[in-house]
Amino acid sequence: MFLKDNNTINQSFIFYDYETFGLNVSLDKVSQFCSIQTDNNFNFIYNKVILFCYPPLDYLPDPESILITKILPQDTQKNGMNEYFFAKKIYDIFSQRNVCIIGYNNINFDNLITRNIFYRNLLDPYEWSWKNGNFSWDVLNILRAFYIFYPDIMLWRYNSNGSVSFKLSDITYINDIVHTDAHNAYSDVMATISIVKYLYKKNKKFFLFLYRISQKKSIFYFISKNYNKPFFYLSSFFGSINNNFGCVMFLGMHPLYKNVLIIINLSMNFKKIFRLYSRSIHETVSINQLFNCGVQIIYINKSPLFFAYNSMSIKDCDRVNINYLRCQKNFFLLQNNIHLKNWIVSYFSLNKFEEKDDDVDLMLYKNFFHSSDKRLFSFIHNNTPINWTQWFPKFVDTRVEEIFFRLKARNFVHILNFSEIKRWKLHCKYKINAVYIKDYMSKIKYLQLKYRSNKKKIFLLEQIIIYMNNIIYNINHIF
Known part of the structure; x- marks a missing residue:
C-alpha cells in the first residue's frame, strides 16, 4: 500500500536519551546522557557513551524528578563534568556525517534539551540535526504510525480512558522487551533499540516507508502533491484519545519561516472559524483564537508524518475516531475559499518573537x-x-x-x-532568593509527607536538602 520501490537506509543511527533534573527544556539541567551508535540494520557499531553533568550554582534541581531518576546532584558532582565540557562531547557525537539521531519522544523533549544545552554553551543549536546529511527521527511517532496502520504488530496497554499508552515502560512490559531500569538513560536507549529492531523485523517495508517520508525532501514533495487535498497527519496535537491522528488541509507556508507549514484540522466544527472570520472585520483576532479553531503550524525539521487521503478507508477512520464525512464536508467548504485561507495565513506574519522574559x-x-x-x-x-x-x-x-x-x-x-x-x-x-527557597522547602516537605513510608525516597529528599544548604552556603561565600 505504501512503497512503490525498494528503499534502503543509507545512514547509521545514534540512539540517545537524557535524564534531567526537571521538565522545563529551557531552564532545567541534564543529569545523564547516553548514546549508542548502530549500523543501518541496528547492529552496534560503537560502545555506549554515558556521561553525567553536574548543575551550576544558580540552579536547584526539581525534587520530583530526582525521585523518578534517583540521580542526585551529589552523584553528578562525583561522577560528572560541568555543562560546557558535557555540551562539547555531545556536540562531537552528533556532528558526525550522515547519521540519523533518534530517541524516544526526542522530537518534543530531548532534542529541545539539546538545543538549549548548545545555546547556553555557544554551540550552534540547530546544525547538528540537519548538517552533513543528518536528520532526527522519533521512535514514539514510528510506534504511533504502526498502531494506526498495523495495530496487530504488537501488544498494547490501554489507559483508563481507553487510549493506548505509549509510555516506553508500558510498551516494553507488555511485549516482554528487556527494560531493566526505566528512567536510566542507558536502559532507556537499549529498550528503544530493541523496539526498533522488533518493528524492523516484523514489517521492514512499512518501517522503510516511514523512514523515507520523514525526510525533509519527501515532506516537501508530499505537500506539492497534496496541497489542495485532504491528508492525514500523525501528531500529539490531536490528543491520545484521538490516537494522535487526524485529517488536515494545507493552508499555506508560514510567511516568516520557510520550514513551517500552516494547516487546519478538518475534524473541527468549522462554524467557529467562519464566525471568527466575520468578526475580524470589527475586532482584533489573536493567533490563539485561530489555534482554538483547529489551525496549527508544523515544523518540517520535526520530521512530521503525513499520509495520503486514500491510505485510510472509511472503516479505518471509524476505528481511529475520525469522522470521514465531516472531514470531506469541511474540506470542500474551504477548498475554494481563497480569501479565508489567505486571511488565516496572513495572521502569522504578525506573530513575531515577543520577549516575555528578560532571562x-x-x-x-x-x-x-x-x-x-x-x-x-x-x-x-x-x-x-x-x-x-x-x-x-x-x-x-x-x-x-x-x-x-x-x-x-x-x-x-x-x-x-x-x-x-x-x-x-x-x-x-x-x-535562589528567600521566597524561592521557602517554596522549594515546602515542596520537599510535601513529598516527605507523601512518601513517609518509603525509606529510599525519604533518603533522596534528605540528600536534596543537604545539597540545597550547600548551594546557599556557596552562594554566600563566593570568594
Whole structure:
C-alpha cells in the first residue's frame, strides 16, 4: 500500500536519551546522557557513551524528578563534568556525517534539551540535526504510525480512558522487551533499540516507508502533491484519545519561516472559524483564537508524518475516531475559499518573537546566532578558559555577552575578575532568593509527607536538602 520501490537506509543511527533534573527544556539541567551508535540494520557499531553533568550554582534541581531518576546532584558532582565540557562531547557525537539521531519522544523533549544545552554553551543549536546529511527521527511517532496502520504488530496497554499508552515502560512490559531500569538513560536507549529492531523485523517495508517520508525532501514533495487535498497527519496535537491522528488541509507556508507549514484540522466544527472570520472585520483576532479553531503550524525539521487521503478507508477512520464525512464536508467548504485561507495565513506574519522574559536562558528562539558572532565562538571553543580572561570580544547579538558571562561563571568561576564575581553573586542570589527557597522547602516537605513510608525516597529528599544548604552556603561565600 505504501512503497512503490525498494528503499534502503543509507545512514547509521545514534540512539540517545537524557535524564534531567526537571521538565522545563529551557531552564532545567541534564543529569545523564547516553548514546549508542548502530549500523543501518541496528547492529552496534560503537560502545555506549554515558556521561553525567553536574548543575551550576544558580540552579536547584526539581525534587520530583530526582525521585523518578534517583540521580542526585551529589552523584553528578562525583561522577560528572560541568555543562560546557558535557555540551562539547555531545556536540562531537552528533556532528558526525550522515547519521540519523533518534530517541524516544526526542522530537518534543530531548532534542529541545539539546538545543538549549548548545545555546547556553555557544554551540550552534540547530546544525547538528540537519548538517552533513543528518536528520532526527522519533521512535514514539514510528510506534504511533504502526498502531494506526498495523495495530496487530504488537501488544498494547490501554489507559483508563481507553487510549493506548505509549509510555516506553508500558510498551516494553507488555511485549516482554528487556527494560531493566526505566528512567536510566542507558536502559532507556537499549529498550528503544530493541523496539526498533522488533518493528524492523516484523514489517521492514512499512518501517522503510516511514523512514523515507520523514525526510525533509519527501515532506516537501508530499505537500506539492497534496496541497489542495485532504491528508492525514500523525501528531500529539490531536490528543491520545484521538490516537494522535487526524485529517488536515494545507493552508499555506508560514510567511516568516520557510520550514513551517500552516494547516487546519478538518475534524473541527468549522462554524467557529467562519464566525471568527466575520468578526475580524470589527475586532482584533489573536493567533490563539485561530489555534482554538483547529489551525496549527508544523515544523518540517520535526520530521512530521503525513499520509495520503486514500491510505485510510472509511472503516479505518471509524476505528481511529475520525469522522470521514465531516472531514470531506469541511474540506470542500474551504477548498475554494481563497480569501479565508489567505486571511488565516496572513495572521502569522504578525506573530513575531515577543520577549516575555528578560532571562537570556529563555531567548533561544529570539533569533539565529549572527555569522560574525559564530566566528568568535570558534575562538572560545578552540582555546582553554584561562585564555578567555584577556579577551574582550564585541558581539553583534545582544544576547551573547550575557550568555558568555553565564557560561564562564557556571563552569569556570575561578577565571572571573572581581567585578564579574560580584555580578555572579548578585545573579545567584536573585535566582535562589528567600521566597524561592521557602517554596522549594515546602515542596520537599510535601513529598516527605507523601512518601513517609518509603525509606529510599525519604533518603533522596534528605540528600536534596543537604545539597540545597550547600548551594546557599556557596552562594554566600563566593570568594
